[in-house]
Amino acid sequence: MTVINGEVAAGFEPVREAFAASFARREDIGAAVCVYQNGRPVVDLWAGVADPNTGRPWERDTLQLVYSATKGATATAAHLLAQRGALDLDAPVAEYWPEFAANGKAEIPVRRLLSHQAGLVALDEPVPLDEALAWHPMTAALAAQHPQWTPGTAHGYHGRTWGWLVGEVIRRVSGRTPGRFFAEEIAAPLELDFFIGLPVGERDRVSRMVYRKPDVDLTTVPEESIPEDLRDLVAAWRDPNSLSNRAFAVTEPANIDFDSPKVQAAELPSSNGIGTAHALARMYAALIGEVDGVRLLTPETLASATDEQAYGRDQVMVVPSRFSSGFMLSTEDVPMTGASAFGHTGRGGSLGFADPEQSIAFGYVMNHIVNGSDDMRAAALTDAVHRSLGML
Numbered sequence: 001m002t003v004i005n006g007e008v009a010a011g012f013e014p015v016r017e018a019f020a021a022s023f024a025r026r027e028d029i030g031a032a033v034c035v036y037q038n039g040r041p042v043v044d045l046w047a048g049v050a051d052p053n054t055g056r057p058w059e060r061d062t063l064q065l066v067y068s069a070t071k072g073a074t075a076t077a078a079h080l081l082a083q084r085g086a087l088d089l090d091a092p093v094a095e096y097w098p099e100f101a102a103n104g105k106a107e108i109p110v111r112r113l114l115s116h117q118a119g120l121v122a123l124d125e126p127v128p129l130d131e132a133l134a135w136h137p138m139t140a141a142l143a144a145q146h147p148q149w150t151p152g153t154a155h156g157y158h159g160r161t162w163g164w165l166v167g168e169v170i171r172r173v174s175g176r177t178p179g180r181f182f183a184e185e186i187a188a189p190l191e192l193d194f195f196i197g198l199p200v201g202e203r204d205r206v207s208r209m210v211y212r213k214p215d216v217d218l219t220t221v222p223e224e225s226i227p228e229d230l231r232d233l234v235a236a237w238r239d240p241n242s243l244s245n246r247a248f249a250v251t252e253p254a255n256i257d258f259d260s261p262k263v264q265a266a267e268l269p270s271s272n273g274i275g276t277a278h279a280l281a282r283m284y285a286a287l288i289g290e291v292d293g294v295r296l297l298t299p300e301t302l303a304s305a306t307d308e309q310a311y312g313r314d315q316v317m318v319v320p321s322r323f324s325s326g327f328m329l330s331t332e333d334v335p336m337t338g339a340s341a342f343g344h345t346g347r348g349g350s351l352g353f354a355d356p357e358q359s360i361a362f363g364y365v366m367n368h369i370v371n372g373s374d375d376m377r378a379a380a381l382t383d384a385v386h387r388s389l390g391m392l
Helices: 011-023 065-084 110-114 129-133 136-144 161-174 179-190 200-205 226-236 261-265 278-289 299-306 377-388
Strands: 006-009 030-037 040-051 194-196 272-276 308-311 319-325 342-345 350-354 359-364
Touching: 006 194, 011 030, 011 040, 011 377, 030 278, 030 377, 040 278, 065 110, 065 179, 065 194, 065 278, 065 299, 065 342, 065 350, 110 161, 129 136, 129 200, 136 161, 161 179, 161 308, 179 194, 179 278, 194 278, 261 272, 278 350, 278 359, 350 377, 359 377
Parallel strands: none
Antiparallel strands: 006 040, 030 040, 030 359, 194 272, 308 319, 342 350, 350 359
């Protein structure tokens, strides 16, 4: 039986039980979960193995790459700039980034970048990975790119490009790279163990990821055997020219090794944030209230940041999705604790969110990357938070 380390406040024992079950029945290898309530931690747990190759145990300060849960941190940086009056989310992107106006993009407002409505999910010509990691070649390619749909008429998950798009606006406005801005203006005041661009000295604390292979490759299954509600999605996966595939093929090679030191050291503000569950929960807690004297966003800025901007069929994910200006909003398929909740999931299971109505903030990170609807780890943990709050 896996030893569960850490602390749980009275009343939140169901979260410990669900976390233990994640190792016993739901395939966790190494993981951590943290919950803040009213600005203070009430759950802070970790367990398992950080590196299966060496047996290195998961410690309180083990760092984990969280894939797209990074977007919540980057969105927070953009809204902090808006709060300070340095960035107008409803102004054209080209006001801050003149080159962006090319190919009919002069009128796209910043908010449409944040809410996945800009139509810049793919590139006509992928950028070599080393150049993309160097930043400027990718932002130049995106500035020159024409949208895949008329901006504002649809939305689609900008899985990779979102980070360079929003990150370049942050860089132009602040004069700092998005990772540096986050480090200085958000991580430092809150003492967050979270990085967008990993410092060399932190490398030894990072876990090693393990990727579960799917039991069934649906792209090889005869169409008549595929459940009807999945047929459009599988058809998109099978088509190499679909936006579902092209959105994740903006570099050459398309597959990025996120365990690579050079990838972890680069700034990919959509997908290579590295930190702890405690850091995720603490950041979200500081978005909805005060944490040790620090509050990141005013109630007015938070309302703007979390106001629904896009909902319905996603042009990339081919299923319904719901976004505010940079955050995912609560749906049946996104495991959060209520209608007011906002945050972001990450590939394979990671999750960070806040629920202002419940005064709850949540972070979950893990090194076993499990894709698919059968991954119930985050959902089981959020259900346990529900039970702890007497909501179920």
